[in-house]
Amino acid sequence: MAGSKSRETKVAPLSRAAKRGLLQSSKRFFLSIVIGQWPVIFVIGFSLLAPQFIGIYSESYRLIILALLVAVVYAAYSSGLRQGLVSAVLAVLFNTYILSNEVVTVSINDDAVRSILLLVVVLPGVASVIGYLKERNDFFLAKEKQARTQAEKSEQRLRFMAEAMPQKIFTANPSGKIDYLNQQWLEYSGLTFKELKSNNFTIMLHRDDNSEVERRWWHSMETGEPFQVESRLKRADGKFHWHLTRAEALRSNQGKIIMWVGSSTDIEDVRRTRRLEANTKQLIEERRQLKVLNKAKDEFISLASHQLRTPATGVKQYIGMLLEGYAGKISKQQRSMLRHAFDSNEREITIINDLLRVAQLDAGKVHLHVAKTNMTSLIQDVLDEQKSAFKARQQTITFAAGKTSIMAPIDAARMRMVLENLIDNAGKYTPDGKKIEVGLAKKAGRVLVTVADEGIGIEPEDKEKIFEKFARLESPLSVAAEGSGLGLYWTKQIIDLHGGSISVDSKPGEGSTFTLSLPA
Numbered sequence: 001m002a003g004s005k006s007r008e009t010k011v012a013p014l015s016r017a018a019k020r021g022l023l024q025s026s027k028r029f030f031l032s033i034v035i036g037q038w039p040v041i042f043v044i045g046f047s048l049l050a051p052q053f054i055g056i057y058s059e060s061y062r063l064i065i066l067a068l069l070v071a072v073v074y075a076a077y078s079s080g081l082r083q084g085l086v087s088a089v090l091a092v093l094f095n096t097y098i099l100s101n102e103v104v105t106v107s108i109n110d111d112a113v114r115s116i117l118l119l120v121v122v123l124p125g126v127a128s129v130i131g132y133l134k135e136r137n138d139f140f141l142a143k144e145k146q147a148r149t150q151a152e153k154s155e156q157r158l159r160f161m162a163e164a165m166p167q168k169i170f171t172a173n174p175s176g177k178i179d180y181l182n183q184q185w186l187e188y189s190g191l192t193f194k195e196l197k198s199n200n201f202t203i204m205l206h207r208d209d210n211s212e213v214e215r216r217w218w219h220s221m222e223t224g225e226p227f228q229v230e231s232r233l234k235r236a237d238g239k240f241h242w243h244l245t246r247a248e249a250l251r252s253n254q255g256k257i258i259m260w261v262g263s264s265t266d267i268e269d270v271r272r273t274r275r276l277e278a279n280t281k282q283l284i285e286e287r288r289q290l291k292v293l294n295k296a297k298d299e300f301i302s303l304a305s306h307q308l309r310t311p312a313t314g315v316k317q318y319i320g321m322l323l324e325g326y327a328g329k330i331s332k333q334q335r336s337m338l339r340h341a342f343d344s345n346e347r348e349i350t351i352i353n354d355l356l357r358v359a360q361l362d363a364g365k366v367h368l369h370v371a372k373t374n375m376t377s378l379i380q381d382v383l384d385e386q387k388s389a390f391k392a393r394q395q396t397i398t399f400a401a402g403k404t405s406i407m408a409p410i411d412a413a414r415m416r417m418v419l420e421n422l423i424d425n426a427g428k429y430t431p432d433g434k435k436i437e438v439g440l441a442k443k444a445g446r447v448l449v450t451v452a453d454e455g456i457g458i459e460p461e462d463k464e465k466i467f468e469k470f471a472r473l474e475s476p477l478s479v480a481a482e483g484s485g486l487g488l489y490w491t492k493q494i495i496d497l498h499g500g501s502i503s504v505d506s507k508p509g510e511g512s513t514f515t516l517s518l519p520a
């Protein structure tokens with residue numbers, strides 16, 4: 001039938017290599033069995049080779065039985081259950097041979113029966129028990145060895161991992177004594193393992209942290225609770241770095257502490273960042289408070305200036321009327337005194353106006369009205385206005401303007417005040433009879449205005465300072481020249497609002513050049 005044919009299983013013929021393998025393993029198996037039988041084979045061989053010698057003695061049969069017994073027990077003990085049993089079978093077969101071929105003289109009496117029983121029943125039993133015990137013992141020994149090797153391997157792996165880590169790793173025994181430190185400890189501290197181990201790290205600890213670390217460590221050792229502390233540890237170069245050290249207890253299945261495993265991480269950068277954050281927070285708060293104070297101060301100056309200006313304007317008006325003779329004739333002396341009063345009042349009004357202008361600027365109330373303006377004529381105007389003041393000081397003032405006028409997008413009214421201030425300063429801080437040069441040029445899309453004098457000059461360290469509020473440098477000319485110290489501050493702010501910049505180049509005792517750079 002086709003169906004039954006198809007169900008036939010074909011056994012694949014063994015390959016040559018498989019056959020050879022099978023042959024070899026069976027050879028090994030028989031060889032091991034034969035080798036394990038050497039005690040019994042020895043007894044049998046001896047009995048067969050020296051029958052005359054054995055036959056002489058009436059007790060020889062018992063001796064052979066005893067020797068076989070010992071041989072079987074030894075085979076079972078040394079090679080295990082299978083060998084013991086094979087030895088027992090050999091011994092029984094040999095006994096049968098002896099009895100049937102009368103190799104030794106044996107009368108079938110009780111002794112012989114007992115011996116036969118001993119060999120047939122007891123021997124395989126004894127061999128089984130001994131062999132079984134031996135195999136069990138071997139089995140447990142092998143298991144223990146395997147476990148030990150495994151433990152050694154995993155410990156090796158753990159140590160390897162610990163060495164590869166960037167952190168400092170340590171282990172301690174259950175009583176808290178350090179018994180392992182990875183290489184990172186030695187590199188960080190520059191100390192030897194022995195030095196570190198001998199005093200449980202205290203050699204590295206900052207004096208101020210010592211007692212806290214000790215207290216927490218021994219508390220953890222007593223309670224088994226995790227250990228954690230932040231402390232300073234000394235580096236090889238003597239510097240202390242903050243570290244976060246943690247340790248946990250490793251417990252057996254029964255909950256007993258086997259060891260402590262811990263690590264220390266350098267948190268110097270983290271602490272520094274934390275400190276910086278705290279400082280920044282404090283600074284921000286201080287800045288906020290300062291801003292509030294500054295605003296209050298600006299408001300006060302603005303209010304006070306307003307309040308002062310009204311009476312000062314009143315004084316100006318009435319002194320003016322007196323000078324013009326509205327209240328009758330005044331003597332020469334009275335006129336001179338009134339003139340002094342008028343001039344002083346004028347200076348006061350200038351200061352009040354400066355204060356008001358700055359207060360307005362600080363309050364963000366200054367908005368430029370920018371329009372394309374002829375800078376050449378603006379400068380010329382200012383120079384014409386101040387001509388008499390320069391003449392009074394016998395100073396020469398020149399204006400180097402090109403042939404064509406230069407235009408710039410500016411707030412003309414405020415730029416006029418800027419120029420007045422710079423040109424006025426040049427005159428004020430320059431000795432009588434010297435020269436002042438004003439320049440105007442267009443360069444690389446910028447309009448450049450320069451005011452150069454042959455005055456007292458400015459020390460390098462004061463170059464930034466003069467643009468600050470109320471900055472007045474000490475010099476005999478500064479004392480003589482009156483001012484509020486607000487002019488350049490205001491000037492700079494206005495130039496900044498124009499998207500320009502102001503700078504000064506100066507040699508003390510030789511003169512200064514102020515340069516305005518404005519977008520064209």
Ligand code: ADP
Nearest residue numbers: 425426429466471472473483484485486487488
């Ligand atoms: P002030 O009203 O005092 O002139 P400014 O703000 O205009 O105030 O100037 C600040 C200070 O800068 C002056 O007090 C003076 O010491 C210094 N300074 C200004 N311009 C010059 C200059 N051309 N040469 C030397 N020092 C000057």
